[in-house]
Amino acid sequence: MKNILIERRSIRKYDPNYKIPRKELEEMLKETMRAPSSMNMQPTRFFIIESDPYKKKLERILYGNKVQLDTSSAMILMFTDLQKYDLAENIFDLAVKKGLMPKEVRDRQLRNITNMVEDLNLSQTERTGIFDGGIIALQFMLVAKAHGYDTCPIGGFKHDELADVVGIDKKRYKALHIISVGKADEAGYESVRLNINEVAKFL
Ligand SMILES: Cc1cc2nc3c(=O)[nH]c(=O)nc-3n(C[C@H](O)[C@H](O)[C@H](O)COP(=O)(O)O)c2cc1C
Incomplete structure (x- = not known):
């Protein structure tokens, strides 16, 4: 695990x-889905673009990142x-x-969700979805x-247009990120990190 963490870098x-x-790839996605999510709602949806016609559609909304797309x-x-x-x-x-899960817990959780959903606005739902999306994205990169x-x-990339690439309802599905994956053909480069004392405080 430690080696995976240290050796991962953007390629x-x-x-x-x-x-x-x-x-x-299916196995990798299954392992990725072991990531935690808020109330275990597992809200992240994946579209796996492997074919040239979809890569072409995607190219139109990318800012740079062409080498990842092409290779x-x-x-x-x-x-x-x-x-x-x-x-x-x-x-x-x-x-x-x-x-x-005991049946009583299931019933209580569902009641809680029903009550909560009535009070929730879409931006709150999106915010928890973005948290969950960050966690599962890293999980995918480590699994890979x-x-x-x-x-x-x-x-x-143009976030507002990502849903159009795969033809889904952009009001319902909010774009999170894209991850390229493949067999490395470069070493990439090591990147620096801030010191712990710059980012963390022990109180
Ligand atoms: C949310 C996010 C967006 C990123 N967008 C891009 C991108 O559009 N193109 C790119 O080449 N790298 C992108 N990166 C990669 C970062 O540049 C990279 O993770 C960072 O420099 C640290 O390097 P490392 O991943 O090799 O550790 C992105 C990373 C994150 C987390």
């Missing part, structure tokens, strides 16, 4: 001839679903069925590293 050029096998095995588009609470019942029912692949998180 922007990949072997263009290497495709991550579909089964392995990666896949560009992972991540959105947060503002209707995430629609799945609450399914998620808790599954937990009860698997014996992981553990599988022998490298990644680059990409924020340089």
Whole structure:
């Protein structure tokens, strides 16, 4: 784990001839989904762009980041679903069925969510979705590293137009980030970090 953390760095050029096998990519996403999320609502949605027509559509809304697009095995588009609470019942029912949650807890959680959703506005839902999205994005990058692949998180794109690339409702799905993934074809470079005393205070 420590090696994965230390060795991960943004890689922007990949072997263009290497495709991550579909089964392995699915396995990586499954491992990524082990990330925690607020109330376990798992609101992040992934679109995996591997084909040239979709890469072409994506190119139109990128600011730079062309080498990642052209050489990666896949560009992972991540959105947060503002209707995430629609799945609450399914998620808790599954937990009860698997014996992981008592029925009373399921009922109480669902009641809490129903009450909370009435008071929530969309920007609050989006904010928790963005938190969850950051956590799961890093999880994906570390999972990829553990599988022998490298990644680059990409924020340089027209956020308002990402949903159009894959034809989904942009009012419901808010763009988070893009992550390129593939077999590294460069060493990348080590980046600096601030000292702990510049960012943390022990009280
Ligand atoms: C939210 C976010 C957006 C980023 N956007 C880009 C980007 O558009 N293009 C790019 O080449 N790198 C992008 N990066 C990568 C950062 O430049 C990189 O993570 C940082 O310099 C630290 O380097 P490291 O990832 O190698 O440790 C982004 C990183 C984050 C977390």
